[in-house]
Amino acid sequence: xxxxxxxxxxxxxxxxxxxxxxxxxxxxxxxxxxxxxxxxxxxxxxxxxxxxxxxxxxxxxxxxxxxxxxxxxxxxxxxxxxxxxxxxxxxxxxxxxxxxxxxxxxxxxxxxxxxxxxxxxxxxxxxxxxxxxxxxxxxxxxxxxxxxxxxxxxxxxxxxxxxxxxxxxxxxxxxxxxxxxxxxxxxxxxxxxxxxxxxxxxxxxxxxxxxxxxxxxxxxxxxxxxxxxxxxxxxxxxxxxxxxxxxxxxxxxxxxxxxxxxxxxxxxxxxxxxxxxxxxxxxxxxxxxxxxxxxxxxxxxxxxxxxxxxxxxxxxxxxxxxxxxxxxxxxxxxxxxxxxxxxxxxxxxxxxxxxxxxxxxxxx
Numbered sequence: 001x002x003x004x005x006x007x008x009x010x011x012x013x014x015x016x017x018x019x020x021x022x023x024x025x026x027x028x029x030x031x032x033x034x035x036x037x038x039x040x041x042x043x044x045x046x047x048x049x050x051x052x053x054x055x056x057x058x059x060x061x062x063x064x065x066x067x068x069x070x071x072x073x074x075x076x077x078x079x080x081x082x083x084x085x086x087x088x089x090x091x092x093x094x095x096x097x098x099x100x101x102x103x104x105x106x107x108x109x110x111x112x113x114x115x116x117x118x119x120x121x122x123x124x125x126x127x128x129x130x131x132x133x134x135x136x137x138x139x140x141x142x143x144x145x146x147x148x149x150x151x152x153x154x155x156x157x158x159x160x161x162x163x164x165x166x167x168x169x170x171x172x173x174x175x176x177x178x179x180x181x182x183x184x185x186x187x188x189x190x191x192x193x194x195x196x197x198x199x200x201x202x203x204x205x206x207x208x209x210x211x212x213x214x215x216x217x218x219x220x221x222x223x224x225x226x227x228x229x230x231x232x233x234x235x236x237x238x239x240x241x242x243x244x245x246x247x248x249x250x251x252x253x254x255x256x257x258x259x260x261x262x263x264x265x266x267x268x269x270x271x272x273x274x275x276x277x278x279x280x281x282x283x284x285x286x287x288x289x290x291x292x293x294x295x296x297x298x299x300x301x302x303x304x305x306x307x308x309x310x311x312x313x314x315x316x317x318x319x320x321x322x323x324x325x326x327x328x329x330x331x332x333x334x335x336x337x338x339x340x341x342x343x344x345x346x347x348x349x350x351x352x353x354x355x356x357x358x359x360x361x362x363x364x
Contacts, residue, residue, distance in 0.1 A: 002094075002129050003041055012042070012132045015141070016049035022141040023204055024120040024187050026086045028054030033087035035075070037062040039124075042090050042132055058084070062091075067102035071110055079117060088122035088202060093250075100126050101248030101284060105333030112212070112229045115195040120187045122202035126316040136203035136309040136320050141185075144204060147305060148185035151207050154357055155181040160348040161301065163325060165340040166360075167255070171238030171263060171327075173301055175209055179232055183207045185305070205306025205320030209234065210299060210328070217292045217332060228292065231299035231330040236263040240327055242338035247315040247328070248281055259338055261329065268296040268329050281336050288334040299330025300337070303345070303358065315339070323361030 004012065020026050032055040036043035043059065050057045060075055062068065079087075089110070093100040107125055114121045131137055158181070161173045180192040184200025185207075191198040193211060211232040219226050243258035245251075253259065254275055262270035271282050285296050306320035315337050319326045325343040329336050342361035348354050357364050 004045075004129060004133065008133045009041075009045055012045045012137065013049045013052070015132075015137050015139075016046055017053050018141040019122070019202060019204070020050060020053055020055070020086070022145050023185060023200070024086045024122065026053070026055060026120065030055050030085035032057045033078070033084040034059045035062060035087065035089040036060070037089070037091040038095065039090035039092035039127060041129060042092070042127060045132070046088060046090065055086070067096075067099045068106040071106050076110075076113055079113060079119070083117045083119055086120040086122075089124060090127055091125045092128060093126050094128055097250035098280075100250070101280065104248070104284075104335055108212075108229050108333055108335065111199055112214070114197045114199045115191060116197060118189055118196040119198075120189055121197065121199040122187060123199050124202045124316065126314050127202070128314065131203060131312075131314070131317050135312070136205055136306045136317050139203070139205065139306050139308045141204070144185045144305065148183040148207055151303070151305070151357075151363070152181055152183060154355070155207065155209075155347070157350045158347045159350050162346045162348075163301075163340075163343050165241070165325075165343040167243045167258065167340065168241045169239065169340050169343065171236050171240050173298065174235040175301075176232060176235070179209050179211045179234065181207055181209045201316060201320070203306065203309065203317060203320055205309055205322075206302045206304050208300055208302035210301075212299075212330075217294060220291055220293060228332045230294060230332050231297060233266040234298040234301060235266040236298040236327075237265065238263060240338060240340070242340060244311060244324070244339040244341050245313050245315055245318045246278065246281060246339070247335065247337035248284070249278055249313070251277070251313040252311060253278070261338065263298055266298050268298075271329075284334055285329065285331065285336070288331040292332040294331055296329050296331040296334065298327060299335060300326075300328035302326045302328075302337070305363075323358075323363070325358070
């Protein structure tokens with residue numbers, strides 16, 4: 001088990017206290033739940049930070065020695081029946097990099113539960129000690145919350161985006177009226193869709209547009225109809241060339257062998273990559289399509305804001321890098337973020353007005 005020296009430990013504790021205060025906006029004596037998935041040192045730091053802040057804290061360990069397909073009912077009942085005011089889930093996949101992708105379905109189920117209960121939830125799938133000590137966890141939370149509010153104002157009433165990038169990305173995205181922009185820099189329920197619970201990533205540092213809904217589908221493996229979470233489609237046309245990193249792939253992408261995704265009317269119409277290490281992402285996408293019979297679609301568009309975030313090959317951090325943009329392809333129990341660097345983003349508003357909100361990775 002990795003540990004921190006006292007100075008670094010206290011450094012992390014201090015920043016977690018800032019996060020609880022400025023992003024979750026909790027008050028002393030509020031209840032709090034810390035969930036630990038192989039992140040023992042950070043869970044310990046979170047416990048000290050929340051207790052020092054004056055919260056009433058409980059902890060829960062997810063200790064299975066293999067990837068979860070579904071998280072334990074005991075944990076989900078705890079959320080439903082003893083709903084805390086706030087909480088965080090710390091999922092460290094450093095020792096088992098492939099578990100991150102394999103537990104995607106379970107985490108999607110968890111977040112669907114979170115949105116149905118009145119809680120502020122910090123979601124950390126892939127967090128590491130290095131991220132906490134030297135990276136995006138060390139941001140200025142008060143400043144980030146304020147800046148995110150400003151950018152959300154710029155994105156209000158946006159109808160469409162045209163995104164280009166130096167490596168050849170060129171895609172136009174229409175945002176349906178049902179989908180709204182949000183941020184993880186302010187995690188205060190209710191969520192933007194009126195649901196009682198709200199989640200956001202920790203480390204913080206992005207604004208995004210994404211919405212999921214429950215659908216009844218046929219599980220072709222069992223022959224049973226099941227209710228599952230499925231994304232609302234963002235209507236996209238064009239090519240996305242991911243040459244930095246992708247969710248579920250624990251390395252930086254070779255820029256000479258990028259992921260090339262073609263979108264047609266929001267549906268993934270092509271997925272190519274010459275790097276055999278990235279084929280797992282394509283395989284997982286095809287598995288979902290085969291099992292549930294639904295197309296993989298453009299689920300999310302996100303913009304990074306965190307100046308402390310670095311390119312590491314870990315999407316939890318990389319998608320927060322200031323001056324980057326990512327999209328996610330999604331399906332039932334499937335979600336893969338794909339990052340591009342130095343994008344230019346032009347937006348069109350409902351009233352026909354246009355604006356450039358980012359040029360070559362610099363926020364306007």
